[in-house]
Amino acid sequence: MTDTPTITKSDLPVTTKADWTSDQEVRWCPGCGDYSILTAVQLLMPELEVRREDTVFISGIGCAARFPYYMNTYGLHGIHGRAPALATGLAMARPDLHVWVVGGDGDMLSIGGNHLLHSLRRNVNLNILLFNNQIYGLTKGQYSPTSELGKVTKSTPAGSIDEPFNPISVALGAEASFVARTHDMDRQHMMEMFRRAHDFPGAAFVEVFQNCNVFNDGAFNAVTKRDRRASMLIQLEHGKPIRFGDDNEKGVILNRYGSAEIVEVADVGEDAVLVHDENRQDPSLAFALSRLAAGPFEPTPVGVFRAVERPEYATEASEQLAMAQEVWGPGDMHKLLHSRATWEVA
Amino acid sequence: MTDTLARPVETRELNRVVVRFAGDSGDGMQLTGDRFTSASALFGNDLATLPEFPAEIRAPQGTVAGVSSFQVQVSDHDVTTPGDAPNVLVAMNPAALRKELSQLEVGGTVIVNHDTFVERNLTKAGYESDPLEDGTLDNYTLFKVPMTTITKEVCKDLGVKPRDAERSKNFFALGLVSWLYNRPAEPTLNWIDAKFNRQELVAGANTAAFKAGFAFGETAELFDFTYEVRPASLEPGTYTNINGNTALSWGLVAASQQAKVPLFLGSYPITPASDILHELSQRKNFGVRTLQAEDEIAAVCAALGASFGGNLGVTTTSGPGVALKGESISLAVSLELPLLVINIQRGGPSTGLPTKTEGADLMQAMYGRHGESPVPIVAAYSPAQCFFAAIEAARIALKYRTPVILLSDGYLANGSEPWRLPDVATLPDLTVEFASQPNHTNEDGKEVFWPYLRHPETMARPWAIPGTPGLTHRIGGIEKEDGSGNINYEPANHSYMVNLRHDRIAHIVNDIPPTMLEGDVENADLLIVGWGSTWGAITSAMIRARQEGRKVAHAHLTHLNPLHKDLGDILRRYPKVLVPEMNLGQLSRILRAEFLVDAKSVSKVEGSPFTSGELYRHIIGALDD
Numbered sequence: 001m002t003d004t005p006t007i008t009k010s011d012l013p014v015t016t017k018a019d020w021t022s023d024q025e026v027r028w029c030p031g032c033g034d035y036s037i038l039t040a041v042q043l044l045m046p047e048l049e050v051r052r053e054d055t056v057f058i059s060g061i062g063c064a065a066r067f068p069y070y071m072n073t074y075g076l077h078g079i080h081g082r083a084p085a086l087a088t089g090l091a092m093a094r095p096d097l098h099v100w101v102v103g104g105d106g107d108m109l110s111i112g113g114n115h116l117l118h119s120l121r122r123n124v125n126l127n128i129l130l131f132n133n134q135i136y137g138l139t140k141g142q143y144s145p146t147s148e149l150g151k152v153t154k155s156t157p158a159g160s161i162d163e164p165f166n167p168i169s170v171a172l173g174a175e176a177s178f179v180a181r182t183h184d185m186d187r188q189h190m191m192e193m194f195r196r197a198h199d200f201p202g203a204a205f206v207e208v209f210q211n212c213n214v215f216n217d218g219a220f221n222a223v224t225k226r227d228r229r230a231s232m233l234i235q236l237e238h239g240k241p242i243r244f245g246d247d248n249e250k251g252v253i254l255n256r257y258g259s260a261e262i263v264e265v266a267d268v269g270e271d272a273v274l275v276h277d278e279n280r281q282d283p284s285l286a287f288a289l290s291r292l293a294a295g296p297f298e299p300t301p302v303g304v305f306r307a308v309e310r311p312e313y314a315t316e317a318s319e320q321l322a323m324a325q326e327v328w329g330p331g332d333m334h335k336l337l338h339s340r341a342t343w344e345v346a
Numbered sequence: 347m348t349d350t351l352a353r354p355v356e357t358r359e360l361n362r363v364v365v366r367f368a369g370d371s372g373d374g375m376q377l378t379g380d381r382f383t384s385a386s387a388l389f390g391n392d393l394a395t396l397p398e399f400p401a402e403i404r405a406p407q408g409t410v411a412g413v414s415s416f417q418v419q420v421s422d423h424d425v426t427t428p429g430d431a432p433n434v435l436v437a438m439n440p441a442a443l444r445k446e447l448s449q450l451e452v453g454g455t456v457i458v459n460h461d462t463f464v465e466r467n468l469t470k471a472g473y474e475s476d477p478l479e480d481g482t483l484d485n486y487t488l489f490k491v492p493m494t495t496i497t498k499e500v501c502k503d504l505g506v507k508p509r510d511a512e513r514s515k516n517f518f519a520l521g522l523v524s525w526l527y528n529r530p531a532e533p534t535l536n537w538i539d540a541k542f543n544r545q546e547l548v549a550g551a552n553t554a555a556f557k558a559g560f561a562f563g564e565t566a567e568l569f570d571f572t573y574e575v576r577p578a579s580l581e582p583g584t585y586t587n588i589n590g591n592t593a594l595s596w597g598l599v600a601a602s603q604q605a606k607v608p609l610f611l612g613s614y615p616i617t618p619a620s621d622i623l624h625e626l627s628q629r630k631n632f633g634v635r636t637l638q639a640e641d642e643i644a645a646v647c648a649a650l651g652a653s654f655g656g657n658l659g660v661t662t663t664s665g666p667g668v669a670l671k672g673e674s675i676s677l678a679v680s681l682e683l684p685l686l687v688i689n690i691q692r693g694g695p696s697t698g699l700p701t702k703t704e705g706a707d708l709m710q711a712m713y714g715r716h717g718e719s720p721v722p723i724v725a726a727y728s729p730a731q732c733f734f735a736a737i738e739a740a741r742i743a744l745k746y747r748t749p750v751i752l753l754s755d756g757y758l759a760n761g762s763e764p765w766r767l768p769d770v771a772t773l774p775d776l777t778v779e780f781a782s783q784p785n786h787t788n789e790d791g792k793e794v795f796w797p798y799l800r801h802p803e804t805m806a807r808p809w810a811i812p813g814t815p816g817l818t819h820r821i822g823g824i825e826k827e828d829g830s831g832n833i834n835y836e837p838a839n840h841s842y843m844v845n846l847r848h849d850r851i852a853h854i855v856n857d858i859p860p861t862m863l864e865g866d867v868e869n870a871d872l873l874i875v876g877w878g879s880t881w882g883a884i885t886s887a888m889i890r891a892r893q894e895g896r897k898v899a900h901a902h903l904t905h906l907n908p909l910h911k912d913l914g915d916i917l918r919r920y921p922k923v924l925v926p927e928m929n930l931g932q933l934s935r936i937l938r939a940e941f942l943v944d945a946k947s948v949s950k951v952e953g954s955p956f957t958s959g960e961l962y963r964h965i966i967g968a969l970d971d
Contacts, residue, residue, distance in 0.1 A: 022820065024832070053815045058651070069820050069833070074812040076654055077822025078647070079677050085644035089651030089659065090812075092635055093610050097655070097812050115647075118640040317635055324630035331632030333603050333770045336596060341533070342586045342767070343388050345577075 012051060020045040020052065022072040028063060033184035033210035037131060038070055040190040045071075047191075048198055050098050057100045058087040060112055063138050064104040064131035064210070081112020084119035084128065088313075091124050095314040098198065101128045104210075105146040106136050109165050113145075120176040122313040123202040127194070130167055130207050135216035148295050153215075168290035168305055171205045172283050178202060179286060179305040183209035183233075185224040189302065196304060202312045209296060220296045236289065236303030241273040244299065252292065260288040262299060278307045355564070357528060357572045362421035364429030365523060368446045369438030369459075371404055371414045374516035378436075379416025381520055381537060385529045386420045387587035387764050390577025393420050394729075394882065395589075396428035396955070397760045401617075401701045408470040413445045420527070422576040426728070426882035428761065430957035434526075436519050438462065438493070440471035447482075455487045457522065459515065461494035489568055493518045493559075497551075500558040506551045514548075514555035521559025528574045531560060583766040590729040590758035591618070593765065594688065595625035597736025599632050602658050604737070605744055605776035610652035611636045612645035613662045617700045618756040619690040622662045642670035646687065650674060653683045654821075656780060656811035658740060660686040665694050665707045668714065668751075676719040678749040679847060680823045682798070682807050685749040686739055687721075690759045691878075693953050702953030703756035705878045705928035711751040712907060712936070718844045720851040722746070723906040725753040727881035730765035732758060735904070737774065744778050746854055747806040753906070755928070757955045758879045781808035784816055786829070795819055797831040805850035855908040861916055862902045865892060870899035872969050873920035875945065877903040877933055880926050880956055887961035896969055903933070909940065917943045924948060924968045926961055 020042045028034045045055070055073040059065035061080035068075030078086045087101045101119075108116045108130050119126060135153070136142040142155040146167065151160040171179045178200040182193040190208065197204035209220040223232040234244045234252065242252040243265065251265040251273035265273060277285065286306035293300040325331075365382065369375045376397055383395050396417040405412030419429035431451040437443035439462040450456065463478055477483060478490060493515045501511035517538075524531060534556060542549035563569055602609035611634065613623040627636040635652070639645035642663055649659030661671065668675075668689050678685045691707045693699030707714075711723045722742050726735035732754055739752040784793035785808065795817040798807050810817040819831065825843060827834040834840075865888050876884045881902050888898050901916055903909065917923055917937065923945045925934035931947030938945055948964045950956050 024820075051815070053818055054813055056812045069822070071820075072818060074818050075820035075822075076651070076681075077820065077824065079673050079823055082643060082647040082674065085639065085647035086651035086654070088637065088639075088644070089610060089612060089648030089653075090655045091651075092637060092648070093608065093652035093657040093659075094655040094812065114640050115644050118644065317637075321630045321633060321635065325633075328631040331599070331603065331629065331634075333600055333773075336599065336629075336632075337767045337770070338584065338586070340586050340588075341384060341388060342584050343390060344584055345390065345580045345582050345766075 015046040017042045020072050022070055024069045026070050029214050031213040034064060036184045037208055040187050041194060044191045044194050055098045057102060058083050059102045060107040062104040062107045064102055065107060067102040081107055082115060084115040087126050088119050088124050091126055092314045092317055095318055099126050101126050103130060105132045105144045109145045117174040120171055120174040120203045120205060123177050123310055124313040125201060126203050127197040128205045131210040132167055132207050133210045133212040133216055134219050135212050137212050137215055141215040166290060167207045169287060172287045172290060176203060176205050177310055178204035178307050181207045181302045183220060183224045184211060200307060222297045223300045232299050234299055234301040236276050236301050238276055238278045240276060242276050243273060258284060258288060260292050278304045281308055355572055357574050360573050360575050362419060363575055364419045364432045365434045366415055366417040366432035366446060367436045368413055368415035368442035370407055371400060371412045373438045375414045375416050378516045378520045379418055381534050383418045384587055385533045388533050389530060391420045391575055392425050392578035392580060392764060393418055394425050394428045395762045399701055408439060408441055408467050410441045410445045410471060413442050415446060420575050422578050426885045427958050430959045436523060440467045440473055443477060444471045452485050456483055457489045457491060459493040460490040461492050496558050497555045500554045501551045504550045504554060506547050511551055514551040517552045517555040518559035521556035522563050525560045525563035526572055528572055581766055585764045585766055587762050588730055588765045589760055589762040590732040590754055591621040592625055593730050594732035594736045594754060595622045597733040598660055599629050600773055601737045601740030601776060604773050605658060605778055607778060608657045609634045610649055610657040611660045612639050612648035614639050614642045614645045616664045616667050618692055618759045619662045619664050642667040643674060646671040646674040650678050650685055653685050658684060662688040664690050664692050668710060672715045675749050676715045676717060677823045679719045681821050682747045684743040684747055686743055686752060687749055688752045691753060691755040699953045703955060704951060705755055708932040711753060718848060720848055722748060722750045722851055722854055725878045725904060725906055726758055727878060727902055729758050729761050729763050741774060741776050742854060744776055746804055747809060753878060755879050781810035781817055782814060796829050797821055799829050805853060852908050855911045858905045860912045861910040865899040866897040867899050869897055870920050871897045872922045872924060874900045875923060875925045877906060883956040883958045883961050884926060886958035887965055890962050891965045898965060914941045917941050922968055926956060
């Protein structure tokens with residue numbers, strides 16, 4: 001079951017978005033950002049070299065977690081926060097599968113924060129999509145672990161006093177190998193980030209800014225609205241100077257303390273502008289970039305922060321099994337039962 | 347053994363002996379007991395063991411809290427318990443003597459490491475005067491042996507530092523007791539060579555200490571007799587000495603082999619279950635995958651994810667871990683996937699007594715989840731039987747696509763007994779079939795796959811694993827419609843599904859063995875009903891009562907949900923029903939509720955198993971009541 005031959009595109013039936021769409025009625029609120037993410041994924045799948053039956057979507061609980069029902073693949077809608085743990089077991093048992101994990105900010109950073117950290121640390125071959133809308137939607141509008149300080153919600157009438165998580169910083173702190181950010185207003189960019197996540201051999205973490213038009217409408221407007229993007233989104237592209245602005249007049253430098261800083265390129269000269277390197281072993285650069293914006297109201301980097309290959313967990317586990325079989329031979333129950341001191345009674 | 351001419355000492359024959367080794371946590375008492383047990387097993391005795399150790403890795407040295415002990419009953423006939431009162435106590439320090447003396451039979455033998463009976467240690471143990479001198483031991487036979495001094499002495503020439511040499515004193519004690527009970531020395535000496543083959547000095551010191559202990563017995567003129575316990579007349583076959591956690595681990599491997607489905611263990615370390623994780627992580631050549639998860643919840647979820655992928659998913663834990671896994675187990679109830687949840691019970695609530703045994707998680711297994719969330723429950727009853735209990739739990743999980751809770755406990759986990767090894771060819775065939783074809787035709791004539799379309803007999807849904815073309819489907823914890831598996835919140839549908847999930851587990855009653863019933867089945871005045879590790883003590887207590895002409899029968903439940911089909915009839919057949927449990931009466935409550943019988947509870951929650959003497963007194967008390 002693990003010896004799947006390498007699939008080349010010519011072996012695969014040609015599919016379209018419709019083939020990847022299940023027969024279930026989509027039940028998100030009209031206008032929810034989840035729709036555009038779903039469309040991006042369904043449009044991307046035919047372009048990837050995978051079969052529907054080898055693809056699994058796993059989720060926890062929350063609005064985002066309904067995602068698997070809408071994909072015409074194998075799917076498992078689990079319990080709150082535990083999707084990365086369910087997916088880790090599946091990916092270990094079946095390294096031949098392509099396993100996607102979908103969840104929201106409450107699911108993956110609050111109740112299931114521990115599992116997210118450890119699946120990233122272990123580098124299990126999962127594509128983890130975190131739909132960050134900075135609010136609890138399904139429970140109708142409480143603040144989430146990514147809600148900004150001072151946020152007034154049903155459970156924080158006097159304003160939130162909880163310092164929010166920066167999901168990119170959290171992932172990097174958990175030793176994530178692949179870390180990216182995209183947003184629900186840019187289908188092409190989403191598709192590109194999801195494709196990169198799919199291609200990455202290991203745990204790939206993608207934060208998606210997702211608008212909840214019912215409980216937190218416009219949370220990302222300051223950076224994702226079409227007319228704001230040039231000045232407020234910092235596109236990270238490997239090997240290119242990090243520049244942005246309506247006239248590309250701004251750039252990012254590393255200051256003497258190792259922090260990333262936004263400057264006028266004219267002030268520092270083009271050569272001083274930081275050239276993005278997503279393959280740096282040391283995560284400090286990626287972390288510095290993740291700290292550029294305190295929230296989606298300041299110029300915010302999107303794209304791949306880090307893509308550094310290291311041994312994948314399920315592969316390593318399988319190799320240990322193969323090694324044991326080489327050394328000890330295939331398991332023999334009779335031998336195991338007689339492996340300790342035995343004696344005969346006549 | 348030695349150049350010194352041995353003095354002739356008379357050997358007396360015993361039918362059985364109970365020896366208890368006790369010392370500080372760092373004194374190696376578990377190892378000593380284990381080696382004595384192995385040598386006895388290889389000699390052909392029947393035996394049962396009871397290791398006991400503190401929860402702290404190194405409790406303050408020399409204190410009563412830090413005492414670690416190992417009790418073994420060695421017998422020339424079938425025994426089912428580690429024995430009630432030891433006949434011999436080996437006490438390596440004053441604290442061990444203080445803690446364990448009350449257990450010893452009156453007139454029993456006490457062998458102490460005399461070197462440790464100095465004022466500082468006596469004070470630490472809470473003695474105001476020296477118990478070796480003040481009359482405390484007047485009713486016992488005392489042997490004062492300078493174990494540390496002699497061990498240091500014999501190690502001197504080997505170049506072992508005195509501090510290191512002192513660590514071998516447990517082998518001196520082992521050598522002495524081996525001589526006293528005519529145990530063969532070779533198995534222990536061979537074991538030392540193999541175990542310490544890369545640590546020459548340690549091997550040398552242990553060997554020298556063991557031989558010195560043996561020689562001390564022969565030459566010291568302290569002992570007037572040695573004793574011999576003849577081999578037991580066990581059923582012919584090949585035997586090994588095994589504890590419950592190892593037997594359970596091997597049962598899981600066997601189940602995976604018999605089902606031709608890979609084994610996946612998700613586990614988080616917890617006493618007393620961790621040894622199963624250790625054992626299975628060594629079985630990679632059987633295709634066993636183990637994940638030491640970040641927490642108990644991840645452990646069970648990973649196992650469930652692996653089951654979704656076509657593995658036999660297993661999670662091992664103790665009661666606190668089961669509490670954390672509750673929501674995930676009910677997800678498995680809703681998903682209807684195979685899953686084994688193994689609870690090696692310990693004393694609760696909360697951290698409770700992590701290294702001590704208890705059987706108080708029966709209600710948790712029955713009802714410890716939200717909603718109507720029934721799961722089959724299997725309970726192991728002896729260390730070796732854990733092997734078959736694991737296979738049986740796996741059989742039910744695989745065949746009926748359901749989580750199954752397997753209950754063991756700390757006593758079974760660490761206790762050991764000789765096991766007649768089964769012929770692998772006699773193990774049950776657990777082969778499962780994965781779904782490979784669509785199973786439903788839509789109105790438009792399209793062939794589709796319905797994940798909740800059931801097998802007519804087992805009511806199990808198909809196990810369609812990812813990677814199978816044509817069967818893509820979604821499952822989840824939201825209430826679904828039977829058949830199609832589509833989300834459905836309708837009141838009538840929910841009622842139907844709740845009843846269906848109940849019925850399909852209740853229906854397993856037709857596929858489990860009848861109640862194990864022994865003793866005066868036809869005419870008993872008293873029926874004892876037990877489950878779990880009380881089997882051994884109940885069995886030996888019943889034998890004793892019957893030897894005195896009392897009419898007693900014993901029903902032991904291997905399945906707690908559903909209960910054995912014949913149990914109701916059995917309970918009503920006898921005038922009195924007694925239910926001994928390591929809890930405050932959980933099974934007796936279930937029996938009362940299910941069968942309206944006056945099942946009287948006998949409780950013990952002291953962190954140690956019932957002794958057969960205690961149960962014998964309860965039996966007589968109930969009969970004479």
